[in-house]
Amino acid sequence: MAAGFIVFMCIVVASKGIDINSLKLEQVVMLGRHNIRTPLTEGLELYSSKPWPKWNDAAGILTPKGLRFEGYIAEYISQWLDTEDFFEGCPQKDDVLIYANTKSRTLESAKAFAETAFNNCNISVQHYENLGAFDPLFLPIFHNKTEAFKKQVAEEMKKRLSEMNLTHAYTELGRILNIKDADICKKLFMCDLNTQQSEIVLEDGEEPNVNGPLYIANAVVDAFIMSYYEGRPMSDVAWGQIETDQQWDLLAKIITENQNIRFKLQSAAKDIASPLLKYMFNIFNSGKPKFTLLVGHDSNLNSVLTALEFKPFERKLQFEPYPIGGKIVFQKFSDRKGQYLKVEYIYPTTKQLRDGEKLTSNNPPQRITLELNGCPISPTGYCQWSEFMKLNELFD
Structure with missing residues (x-):
């Protein structure tokens, strides 16, 4: 009994006064990259006379394996949310937003996630009304025309x-x-x-x-x-x-x-990412919906991480800078003393992707705790929510 109490107190002290055992997960906002697709560029024969492997679909299309693996990621995240008692049974429709760019690879990834994470809950994927155009929310262009x-x-x-x-x-x-x-x-x-x-x-x-x-x-x-x-x-x-x-x-x-x-441009990342970040901060400000997944591209993850000034971190067991299927996960926690932010990068390893391994608690994806320059974290990875929300002023 005494030993258990000592361990408990050590956890509290190490967290700078945050009792991680009493924290309640209130909100999750994820920014993700689509899953495995066909190569983006056609006409690769120009660069080598060797026989290139054939793909069944055109350039940039989610493959059946990509569809299946997005389901694995969704199942893992769903199980994590269950451990946090985040939802009881099927969530109300207003409690979940799954929004994807108009590319087929992002839409199909989002649908695979929705169907697996919220199985039989009738959660639909939302998107920009014009499916023939790149959604301005995800389009990584300059908005300052000077x-x-x-x-x-x-x-x-x-x-x-x-x-x-x-x-x-x-x-x-x-x-x-x-x-x-x-x-x-x-x-x-x-x-x-x-x-x-x-x-x-x-x-x-x-x-x-x-x-x-x-x-x-x-x-x-x-x-x-x-x-x-x-x-x-x-x-x-x-x-x-x-x-x-x-x-x-x-x-x-x-x-x-x-x-x-x-x-990854210090001079332009805030400008490139501003529509997406304004959208995300509107969700943070309102506290609704309870769960959000935005499905975009590596360019979106890159510009958002740069614009918010996250500190450098090591991507373990991966050689891609922004791995296929990866998710930046913003988590809002609370206890009786206050509210806190934790940000993790959840992504599959190259081995898990190549071997098509199911993701479970015994074979989890990588979970890297991230830190914002403007929101220092405790040893357990939490920063003050109020400090994080000050960054909203950069994108008003």
């Missing part, structure tokens, strides 16, 4: 490009592609990704982008990663040329640099 802002962003992107060092990654990718025998070499005279410069592309109403070697390399590595996640034989993943984790880490630097140059 020339001064555009110039500032261009300068930051160019600086990032100049500091980027992908020499070894480009060399390795060129070897895997055997690029000197590819049409891009024979017809366009790009025979070495290291010999040409990438270029910034900024157009009104369009995502910030990069042309040249970085665009090409990102498209190719994306195809390799999706083939790996899909569980294809390794002979069909980069033609069996990726044999070590070190190679994956090297090639994944291309994906990371592409993301960072385009969306």
Whole structure:
């Protein structure tokens, strides 16, 4: 009895006065990325004469495995919510919002989540009325149209490009592609990704982008990663040329640099993410609905994390910067003393994705506690809700 009391008191003290055993989960807002899809770029034959694996669907479509794995994530999260006594049976419709971008991969991921997490509860997925257009809420574009802002962003992107060092990654990718025998070499005279410069592309109403070697390399590595996640034989993943984790880490630097140059921008992240963050803070302010899932893209996770100024963190057991199927989970807790925020990044490992493993308490996804610069956390990962809500002023 005495030993148990001592352990209990240690927990309270370590949490800076927060008794984690008395906390009640009041609200959850998740920002997630869709699940496994087909590669985004068609026409990859230009970059290698080797036979590329065939996909059953067009570019950027959720695969059947992606559909199934989103269900695994939903089941895991549903079980976690049960341990928190979050809902009793089926929730009221007003207590749940599942909202997805208009891309089929986001809509289908959201439907898979809803059908599994809230099985037989008749929870529907909401979306922008025009399914033929990218939902402005998720569209990662610049909203500030001034020339001064555009110039500032261009300068930051160019600086990032100049500091980027992908020499070894480009060399390795060129070897895997055997690029000197590819049409891009024979017809366009790009025979070495290291010999040409990438270029910034900024157009009104369009995502910030990069042309040249970085665009090409990102498209190719994306195809390799999706083939790996899909569980294809390794002979069909980069033609069996990726044999070590070190190679994956090297090639994944291309994906990371592409993301960072385009969306991890100190000068523009708040502007890019402002519609999504205003929407999220409206939910935080009202306290309703009780559970929200917003299904978007890696660009959304990147810009939101950057805009809110989260501290750097390690993505364990993954080589993607914003893993497929991952969720940033904002959790509002309360006790008799006050209200608190905890933010976790829940995402599947590369092994879990490739092997199609069910996610359970015995085989959980990664759960990384995140910390905002403006909201210091206790040793157990909680910060004051009032401090978090001050960030709302940045997006009014």
